[in-house]
Amino acid sequence: MKVRRVLSIIIFTSIISVLLLGYLFINKRLDIKIISIILFGIVIIQVFVLQYFFKNQLKNDVVKRNLKDRVKKLNQDLEEANKLVDYKSAYLANMSYDIRTPLSTVLGMLNMLKMTDLDDNQRAQTEIAEYSSRHLLQLVNMVSNNKDVSLGEVKLNNLAFDLKSDLTHLFKVFEFQAWEKELHFEYKFLLDEKQRFSLLGDSVRIQQVLVNLINNALKFTNAGVISIIVDQTISIDDDQIVTFYIKDTGIGLKPHEIKQIFDDSKNDSSSTKGDYRGGGLGLSIAHQLVKLMGGELKLESKENEGSTFYFSLQLKKTLNLKTEPEIAQPVLSEKFNVLVAEDNRTSQKIIKFLLEQQGADCTFVKNGLEAVELYKILDFDMVFMDIYMPDMDGYEATKAIKATEKYHQKNTPIIAVSASAFEEDIENAKLAGIEEFLAKPIEVPKLKALLIKYSNGNASVSNHN
Secondary structure (H helix, E strand, C coil), X not given: CHHHHHHXXXXXXXXXXXXXXXXXXXXXXXXXXXXXXXXXXXXXXXXHHHHHHHHHHHXXXXXXXXXHHHHHHHHXXXXXXXXXXXXXXXXXHHHHHHHHHHHHHHHHHHHHHHCCCCCHHHHHHHHHHHHHHHHHHHHHHHHHHHHHHHCCCCCCCCEEECHHHHHHHHHHHHXXXXXXXXXXEEEEEECCCCCCEEEEECHHHXXXXXXXXXXXXXXXXXCCEEEEEEEEEEEECCEEEEEEEEEECCCCCCHHHHHCCCCHHHCCHHHCXXXXXXXXCCHHHHHHHHHHCCCCCEEEEECCCEEEEEEEEEEEEEEEECCCCCCCCCCECCCCEEEEECCCHHHHHHHHHHHHHCCCEEEEECCHHHHHHHHHHCCCCEEEEECCCCCCCHHHHHHHHHCCHHHHHHCCCEEEEECCCCHHHHHHHHHHCCCEEEECCCCHHHHHHHHHHXXXXXXXXXXXX
């Protein structure tokens, strides 16, 4: 624009000059030779100006063309990067499913084994195997959950929960992992044992933070102690302040490293010390989750002495009084027929064991097509549908069942059962018309809740704990 403005001024000046010279020539105030020399000079100036202008115009055109080519190349690179991200997400989903499926079988078999007559040593060995399996399951969940956090796709699900009960099970898993590294692992809860209220919060996300932090402590500690403290001694009216401390005697950090430890861009293998792999994996995820829940993750560390991560959450107290656990009893008091579509034989045994424990009668089919045909012939009070099966998957089978005249009369509840428990799977299940989603490994309390909910008064609610 600046060059064009200058060119316009020069052209305008040249026109005025030519008109002025013409006026001087007509009035014979200037010799023709002088006028010719001036006009020649004006022409020379205009030639140089035009040459400069067109040269710049050509340069600008080249720059624009290069920029367009660059933008096109960047768009292509972005498209390739998005394809790679989609591929990695699909790979992560498949990997999670492939791991969770056999793992759910292991946990199911261990649960069945615990119901048999075991001596003390056998029971201890079974518990170690169960805790180790649950730890592996937590690692799988951590990977998929951390991905959701990094993509900003996390929403809190605040429910009433018993913090001590939930975390005790979690800490037991890490206790055996620390034992394998010959580390001393200790945890304690500072609270009034007489308190009868629960807390309102997202127990899953709290546990996700602790899983990330404890895994980090185990990774960077080769000797000594890992200590967990959960302080619930401070109450403010209807709120409970809960402070979590995760202490280790690991390699620690230098002061300048502490400042950047929660920065994802700094947590790469290039900053790894010695033989340790993966510097601070998951810490930025933990930091984001704590912030999302209204707290702030803090760190105190000293090189070669250890680190302490801590954070506080202000959680609402609930009116739900905690009750003493009752002896497990079947929740179904009358005949209750269940159709189970499951292609894995071992999974069939586990589901059969869990359902019969609750008083249900089970009929099994190995794919969705068989489920649809059998549903048309026999009467069932509930259908458990695996999502991924040969011939016809759970989504299509559900749609086919819901299209039958029998379904319109009975409105049989259909429950999805799958090791693939990603948001996309749950959303697809809803779109297919599936009422509930039960993730593998199946948790008995959730199974009981579903049986009670859909048994039309055929269940004993008092035993649902």
